[in-house]
Amino acid sequence: MLTEKTDYLTAGIHIGMKTCNQYMKEYVYKVREDGLAVFNLQKVDERLTIAASFLASFEKILVVSRKDTAAKSITTFAKATKSTAISGRFNPGTLTNPAYRDFTEPDVVFVVDPLIDEQVIVEAKQKRIPIVALCGTFNSAKNVDLVLPVNNNGKKSLALIFFLLAREIHKHRGNKEDFSYELKDFLDEREPKSQPGRHRDKRRGDYANRKPPARRR
Numbered sequence: 001m002l003t004e005k006t007d008y009l010t011a012g013i014h015i016g017m018k019t020c021n022q023y024m025k026e027y028v029y030k031v032r033e034d035g036l037a038v039f040n041l042q043k044v045d046e047r048l049t050i051a052a053s054f055l056a057s058f059e060k061i062l063v064v065s066r067k068d069t070a071a072k073s074i075t076t077f078a079k080a081t082k083s084t085a086i087s088g089r090f091n092p093g094t095l096t097n098p099a100y101r102d103f104t105e106p107d108v109v110f111v112v113d114p115l116i117d118e119q120v121i122v123e124a125k126q127k128r129i130p131i132v133a134l135c136g137t138f139n140s141a142k143n144v145d146l147v148l149p150v151n152n153n154g155k156k157s158l159a160l161i162f163f164l165l166a167r168e169i170h171k172h173r174g175n176k177e178d179f180s181y182e183l184k185d186f187l188d189e190r191e192p193k194s195q196p197g198r199h200r201d202k203r204r205g206d207y208a209n210r211k212p213p214a215r216r217r
Contacts, residue, residue, distance in 0.1 A: 001045045002052075002164045011160040014039040015151045016137030024137045027149035037137040039149050047148050048161070051132055052168030054146055055081075055108060058130075062106035064090055064120045069155045070112045072188030073162040080166040080181050095123035108132060113152050114139050134161065159187035 008014060016037035020028060027047075029040040055061055061083035063074045071087040078085035084104065086094070093100040095109075109124040110132045111117040117133075124131050125143050133144040134152035141147045151157040163186045170179045 002048055002168060003160070005041060007160065008041050008044065011151075011156040012154050013044060013151050013157045013160055014041055015154070015157075020137040021140060023141045023147075024135060024139065024149060028137065039137075039151075044148075044150055047146075048150075048164060049168070051146055051148050052165050053172055054130075055110065055132060055165065056169040056172035058107035060084070060105070060107040061110055062086065062104060062108070063110040063112075064117050065112035066090065066116045067112055067153075069153065069188075070158050073155075073158045073186045074112065076181065076186045077162040077166050080179075081169050090117065090120050092119060092123075095120070095127050095129065112158070114141070114144055134158075155188060159183060162186050 014029075016024075016028065016039055018035040018037070020031075020037040024037075027039050027043050028037045031037050061078075061081060062085075063077055063083055064086045065071070065074050066088060074085045074087055077083065084106065091100070091102065094102055094104060095106075097103055105127075106129060108130045109120055111120050112134050114121060114133045114135060115138075121131055121133070121143050130145045131143060132146045132148065133139070133141070134148045134150050135141055135144070136150070136152050139152075148161070150161055160183065163181065163183045166181060166186075167179050
């Protein structure tokens with residue numbers, strides 16, 4: 001294993017949701033009494049090992065997430081692997097419009113959530129760029145080339161995932177210097193910022209402006 005089993009358990013990397021689609025069932029060990037699906041840790045570890053080797057074979061990795069909980073993890077991962085990170089909104093045309101100011105042409109795209117980061121996947125598919133994605137039990141793996149079955153919501157889970165992948169990529173690339181990052185470098189321990197006047201959009205995982213309902217007369 002890439003790390004101790006207890007590390008996976010402590011980070012909650014194995015915890016899924018009460019919703020589990022047909023594709024992700026092959027990675028599920030059991031469904032708890034409270035209805036939550038639990039990933040098979042052996043399969044999680046195997047997929048992380050495969051993903052590290054796969055990602056290491058590319059020079060230009062683009063890692064993307066709109067989730068606040070993943071911001072620290074993906075930015076540190078990008079620094080550790082000399083990759084590019086886009087945290088927050090992914091602007092349409094980033095991969096497909098050469099005239100766009102921030103246009104980029106990565107060798108592989110790595111997303112935290114296929115549902116929230118759908119625009120990235122759409123554009124990567126158009127450009128025939130390989131797609132790696134962290135998938136919870138509720139995620140569809142459509143158009144994803146390499147699925148990592150993990151808890152892609154929790155900060156501790158995301159921190160451990162990106163720490164392990166960065167460390168293994170460092171090894172696969174044959175770097176002579178020691179890997180200088182620690183798990184704590186990937187974990188944002190700050191409380192999430194409150195955003196007055198905005199409403200949580202549960203489907204998108206971010207905050208969307210909404211007009212107040214009209215008064216009835």
